Amino acid sequence: MNATRSILITGCSSGIGHYAAHALHRRGWRVFASARRQEDVARLRGEGLADALELDLADSVSIQQAVATVIAATDGRLDALFNNGAYGQPGAVEDLSREVLRAQLETNLLGWLEITNLVIPVMRRQGHGRIVNNSSILGLIALPFRGAYVTSKFALEGLSDTLRLELRGSGIDVSLIEPGPITSHFRANAYAAFKLNIDREHSAFSDLYAGAERRMAKPETEKAAFELGPEAVLKALLHALDSSRPRARYHVTVPTRLFGLLRRLLGTRTLDALLTKISQGENR
Numbered sequence: 001m002n003a004t005r006s007i008l009i010t011g012c013s014s015g016i017g018h019y020a021a022h023a024l025h026r027r028g029w030r031v032f033a034s035a036r037r038q039e040d041v042a043r044l045r046g047e048g049l050a051d052a053l054e055l056d057l058a059d060s061v062s063i064q065q066a067v068a069t070v071i072a073a074t075d076g077r078l079d080a081l082f083n084n085g086a087y088g089q090p091g092a093v094e095d096l097s098r099e100v101l102r103a104q105l106e107t108n109l110l111g112w113l114e115i116t117n118l119v120i121p122v123m124r125r126q127g128h129g130r131i132v133n134n135s136s137i138l139g140l141i142a143l144p145f146r147g148a149y150v151t152s153k154f155a156l157e158g159l160s161d162t163l164r165l166e167l168r169g170s171g172i173d174v175s176l177i178e179p180g181p182i183t184s185h186f187r188a189n190a191y192a193a194f195k196l197n198i199d200r201e202h203s204a205f206s207d208l209y210a211g212a213e214r215r216m217a218k219p220e221t222e223k224a225a226f227e228l229g230p231e232a233v234l235k236a237l238l239h240a241l242d243s244s245r246p247r248a249r250y251h252v253t254v255p256t257r258l259f260g261l262l263r264r265l266l267g268t269r270t271l272d273a274l275l276t277k278i279s280q281g282e283n284r
Contacts, residue, residue, distance in 0.1 A: 011085025
């Protein structure tokens with residue numbers, strides 16, 4: 001393995017991005033670990049990730065500056081991109097304003113598109129590259145009160161599939177990782193977004209939101225069913241980066257594998273009934 005391979009990873013302040021950045025660094029990669037806040041960048045550098053840099057997925061100027069910094073540091077090369085930085089905006093679809101949904105897409109989809117389109121010419125020139133997009137079980141199935149996040153991940157799935165077809169023969173491979181519940185700060189960040197952007201008091205779902213809030217407010221030490229650590233995603237990421245034939249999709253955790261199968265086997269009405277029951281159970 002070439003110890004000088006380089007990768008840009010977004011969303012490294014915690015969770016999957018943080019774990020992957022350190023794991024790849026230990027494996028000899030040159031890791032450009034990015035985070036939105038400068039204090040997180042400083043912490044990452046203090047942890048030994050010397051090439052950590054600031055990158056705000058909702059800010060085109062920040063994206064362009066970060067990618068330019070990376071490409072200058074590597075003399076015009078980049079072996080891999082791991083699009084990972086994202087957040088979840090809870091709330092019923094009818095409680096989402098246009099501005100709130102736009103903010104979700106800016107971070108979870110459009111920022112990823114902009115980074116990807118900036119690095120593709122670099123990868124084309126060098127004749128190879130790996131683009132790995134971190135999707136979700138909610139890129140396969142929908143659940144109530146997660147419409148904004150589901151929308152971003154369904155769109156990401158379609159975007160990635162199209163990109164994979166368009167890049168056939170270029171030496172650039174595109175893979176999707178589809179995790180189920182993974183230990184991270186995701187739930188706490190989602191709760192903060194809920195409190196900021198959803199008017200619970202005047203919602204038709206105000207009573208049901210009480211259960212959702214209890215779930216989101218649970219401490220990170222209280223794991224969800226079938227929740228795994230970020231090392232489960234790392235295993236898929238390593239295969240996507242190292243294999244001579246990376247997969248188009250990597251299902252991570254039992255729920256993702258199960259619902260990937262059920263989506264193919266069950267009719268829409270039956271699947272809807274099952275998903276409604278699951279949502280009611282988790283929000284009691």
